[in-house]
Amino acid sequence: MTEQNFTPALGRLGPTRLYDPLITLTRDRLWRSLLAMHVAPRPDEVIVDVGCGTGSTALLLQRVEPRARIIGVDPDPAVLAAARRKTPATGTGTGTDPECAGPEWRVGFGDAVADLLGAGTADTAVSSLVLHQCPLPMKRAILASMHAVLRPGGRLVIADYGWQRTPAMRLAFRTVQFADGKADTQPNADGVLPGLITEAGFRDVREAEVVSTLTGSISVHVAHRG
Numbered sequence: 001m002t003e004q005n006f007t008p009a010l011g012r013l014g015p016t017r018l019y020d021p022l023i024t025l026t027r028d029r030l031w032r033s034l035l036a037m038h039v040a041p042r043p044d045e046v047i048v049d050v051g052c053g054t055g056s057t058a059l060l061l062q063r064v065e066p067r068a069r070i071i072g073v074d075p076d077p078a079v080l081a082a083a084r085r086k087t088p089a090t091g092t093g094t095g096t097d098p099e100c101a102g103p104e105w106r107v108g109f110g111d112a113v114a115d116l117l118g119a120g121t122a123d124t125a126v127s128s129l130v131l132h133q134c135p136l137p138m139k140r141a142i143l144a145s146m147h148a149v150l151r152p153g154g155r156l157v158i159a160d161y162g163w164q165r166t167p168a169m170r171l172a173f174r175t176v177q178f179a180d181g182k183a184d185t186q187p188n189a190d191g192v193l194p195g196l197i198t199e200a201g202f203r204d205v206r207e208a209e210v211v212s213t214l215t216g217s218i219s220v221h222v223a224h225r226g
Helices: 016-026 028-039 056-064 077-086 110-117 136-149 167-172 174-180 182-189 193-199
Strands: 046-050 069-074 104-107 122-128 150-161 202-213 216-225
Touching: 016 028, 028 056, 028 122, 028 150, 028 202, 028 216, 046 056, 046 110, 046 136, 056 069, 056 077, 056 122, 069 077, 069 110, 077 104, 110 122, 110 136, 122 136, 136 150, 136 182, 136 193, 150 182, 150 193, 167 174, 167 216, 174 182, 193 202, 193 216
Parallel strands: 046 069, 046 122, 069 104, 122 150
Antiparallel strands: 150 216, 202 216
């Protein structure tokens, strides 16, 4: 069953309106660009952004390929309101007009994305800076739902705090742990994500990129639905 509570975008650090300015500390332009490179969106593809937050990743993917259908899903109405404000005025936000549509924004929890959109309906599932905030059972549930929403052979691309390899990155990551709690974040720091992705049924799981930031290292993991 979907949990009715969720960790806000900034955890305990501050209100949602500060999220976009503070996220620049993570070198988000770099890792979002790397994520988009591995997604490589194509015309008419359905791409779902699980835990889309204020919409930065979904909007980037829409700019890369305006003819793709991008669906952002998040349980927090406040961040979805921010995402809608960032959507260009020329975008319909419905995904029905390939010439001018912006991303669609849906309220929903990550572990229910397959129920929300329908199993086997997406070509690619992406997520960024979500799983590190979740307890282990929820990490597994979100990955299982992302697996279910994908068509056979569909792509998974996740950008999140991963294995903190060096003392410097482990020290920097303490900022994240202060905001989001150590219990949920430590498994990511210990390198649990590739194993969890494999357990969810994905194949060809690999850590494709590692970006060092002031808040720890962010890894881009890619895989395919088996």
